[in-house]
Amino acid sequence: EVQLVESGGGLVQPGRSLRLSCTASGFTFGDYAMSWVRQAPGKGLEWVGFIRSKAYGGTTEYAASVKGRFTISRDDSKSIAYLQMNSLKTEDTAVYYCTRESGNWYFDLWGRGTLVTVSS
């Protein structure tokens, strides 16, 4: 089955760090760019960041709201994408979705999401 499964969410204090994982199955993970999209409680969708496939350099892009604090990486041998979140703020509280990028900057496969709550 083609799917993405996120893990690693939870409750964390402001200023601390958390790493999310996204495990892919059912497709050739290394062929695709991957993005993270988040959704604050009761709010809309916000693109967080993106990592290109190794064929396109494996480079990353980030939203201004997280640039310098969040880092996306990937391990193609394990079919996992990571979102390292540092210096967390209360406004980072959201469900974080891992998504597969189609090649044209739309997202054709989504995980179920993992909730990150930043609170003291």
Add this chain to the structure above:
Amino acid sequence: DIQMTQSPSSLSASVGDRVTITCRASQSISSYLNWYQQKPGKAPKLLIYAASSLQSGVPSRFSGSGSGTDFTLTISSLQPEDFATYYCQQSYSTPRITFGQGTRLEIK
């Protein structure tokens, strides 16, 4: 960043109705517009990409149109499973892609 504005923000309709949701971009985005459906507690699902292309597996009652700054998502005959929130997303100004604020479609 390009701002995406959806209208209406919420909409009540009945099973069998024809429904249209509008998305307007703050500048021209050609046909780089995508639509998603999200049901409560679930992940979004891609419906339409490149303004009018139907994603595989999506029922043909969904259609998209538009180019430039104005786009529409139409559901030709609402089914019970279509009550959800719909989001547009521009993929023109990459990597700074942006979503609309969402349109909540409710049962009348």
